[in-house]
Amino acid sequence: MRRNPRYDRWVELVELKFDEAFTELGIRVETVYEKLLESVLEGLDYVLVCGSCSEWEYCVVSSITFQGDYFEVGMRGARVSVSEQHPFDKLVERLFALSRTIVKKGGRVYFYLTPEFAKPARLMLCGDREPSDIRVEGALFEEREFIEGGRE
DSSP states (O other), X not given: OEEXXXXXXXXXXXXXXXXXXXXXXXXXXXXXXXHHHHHXXXXXXXXXXXXXXXXXEEEEEEEEEEOSSSEEEEEEEEEEEEETTSOOOHHHHHHHHHOSEEEEETTEEEEEEOHHHHHHHHHHHHTTSOOEEEEEEEOOHHHHHHHHTTOO
C-alpha cells in the first residue's frame, strides 16, 4: 500500500506488465512505469506514451487491460505528428504510405499507424535514440478508432 497524493487516500499497488511489442519500441519501461500506474488508478484503458524526436512527436498508442493479478500494457499502434509547416519530404511521403488515418488539427498533421508500422516509424524518426521528454496522457476515443478502424 502507498499513499496516492493525487487522490488523498491509500491505494494498493498494482503490478504492470508490458507486452513484447511495447518493450521493443525503445522506450524504457522504468521511464514510464509510474506514469502508467497513475493512468491505471485514473481508470484509463487507452493511453499515449509520447516523446519528441527533433521536430516530430512520436506516441505509442497503448491499451491497459486487467489480467487478474496484474495490468498489461499493450502496444496498439502509434501516432506520429509534425507541424503542418514541415516540408513534404521523403519521410512525410513514407508516413503517408504507412498510415491508416491522417488528421490535420491545430496546426499539426497526425499520422496514425497500425502496430506493424509502429517500430519502423520510430526508427525512421528517432534512429536508435529513445524519444526525449517522455510523457503519458489519456488517448481520445477517436484516436482508438483511428488505430483500430472501429473494431472492438
